[in-house]
Amino acid sequence: QQQVKQSPQSLIVQKGGISIINCAYENTAFDYFPWYQQFPGKGPALLIAIRPDVSEKKEGRFTISFNKSAKQFSLHIMDSQPGDSATYFCAASGNYGQNFVFGPGTRLSVLP
Amino acid sequence: NAGVTQTPKFRVLKTGQSMTLLCAQDMNHEYMYWYRQDPGMGLRLIHYSVGEGTTAKGEVPDGYNVSRLKKQNFLLGLESAAPSQTSVYFCASRGWGGGGNEQFFGPGTRLTVL
Numbered sequence: 001q002q003q004v005k006q007s008p009q010s011l012i013v014q015k016g017g018i019s020i021i022n023c024a025y026e027n028t029a030f031d032y033f034p035w036y037q038q039f040p041g042k043g044p045a046l047l048i049a050i051r052p053d054v055s056e057k058k059e060g061r062f063t064i065s066f067n068k069s070a071k072q073f074s075l076h077i078m079d080s081q082p083g084d085s086a087t088y089f090c091a092a093s094g095n096y097g098q099n100f101v102f103g104p105g106t107r108l109s110v111l112p
Numbered sequence: 113n114a115g116v117t118q119t120p121k122f123r124v125l126k127t128g129q130s131m132t133l134l135c136a137q138d139m140n141h142e143y144m145y146w147y148r149q150d151p152g153m154g155l156r157l158i159h160y161s162v163g164e165g166t167t168a169k170g171e172v173p174d175g176y177n178v179s180r181l182k183k184q185n186f187l188l189g190l191e192s193a194a195p196s197q198t199s200v201y202f203c204a205s206r207g208w209g210g211g212g213n214e215q216f217f218g219p220g221t222r223l224t225v226l
Contacts, residue, residue: 009152034214043116043202043217044155089154099170100145100215102154 004092006103013110019077021106023090026071030092035064035075036102038087047088048075080110114138116218118203124224125193133188133221135203143206144186145170145215146178148199155202161186193225 005024013019023033034049050057050064050073057064063076077084090103119134135144142163147155157170161180175197177189186205190197200222204215 006154036217041220043204043219045217046214049214091155099160100157101171102147102156104152104154 004090004101004103006090006106008106009104010107011109013080013108015080015082015110015112017080017110019080019084019108019110020074021088021090021108022072022074023092023103024070024072025092025101027092027094027101028071029094030101032093033064033066033073034091034093035062036089036091038089038105044089077108080108082110082112084108085110116203116205116216118201118218118221120221121219122222124226125190126226127194129193130189130191131193131223132190133201133203133223135186135188135205135218136184137186137203137205137216138184139205139207139216140183141205141207141216142183143208144180145204145206146176146186146188147202147204148172148197149202149220150199158188158201193223195225197223198225199223 035047036044037047038044048059048062052068061078066073087105087107089105093100116137145160146158156172159178161167164183167178179187200220202220203218206215
């Protein structure tokens with residue numbers, strides 16, 4: 001119930017391509033779905049987040065697509081750049097954000 | 113603003129030794145969290161606090177204790193370290209406002225238990 005599944009485990013994309021990472025959850029009480037970006041040796045940092053009352057949110061090259069009925073959400077990185085190479089985590093929370101559950105992460109490599 | 117800071121950055125312990133990890137935040141946040149990060153497993157919540165003087169168990173609390181005596185500090189203790197506790201530990205904080213407020217993470221503490 002508390003698990004968040006994430007795929008793929010790793011992703012290699014050419015510069016300028018589209019990177020897509022998918023997540024799925026079970027607990028329908030989750031009401032906040034953030035994506036975090038983590039560079040080696042650093043702590044995760046919030047990239048973009050969405051609530052289930054909208055199906056899509058876009059910030060620059062980053063877009064979250066949300067499918068409430070399927071309990072799935074995904075991160076799309078348009079025009080991927082080598083500087084986007086990092087590990088990406090999806091997460092979910094409910095109960096006023098007292099408890100966050102993270103996916104296992106996706107290591108993205110963008111080739112120049 | 114320093115944000116979220118963690119002390120120490122690295123530590124090596126022998127099995128059975130004890131230590132305390134310190135997390136400090138200067139954003140006047142109510143919520144604070146301790147996570148551990150292991151390869152292929154993402155971040156797993158150890159303990160969290162919703163305010164000064166309060167703590168609660170997360171997903172993997174066994175072998176750890178926490179205290180939140182001051183609002184700005186959240187301490188994570190290992191009373192008798194085990195090799196299974198070798199990990200990178202992250203502290204995070206978040207303000208009020210429901211589940212929509214951003215969690216701010218510290219830089220992490222890399223702990224090795226021999």
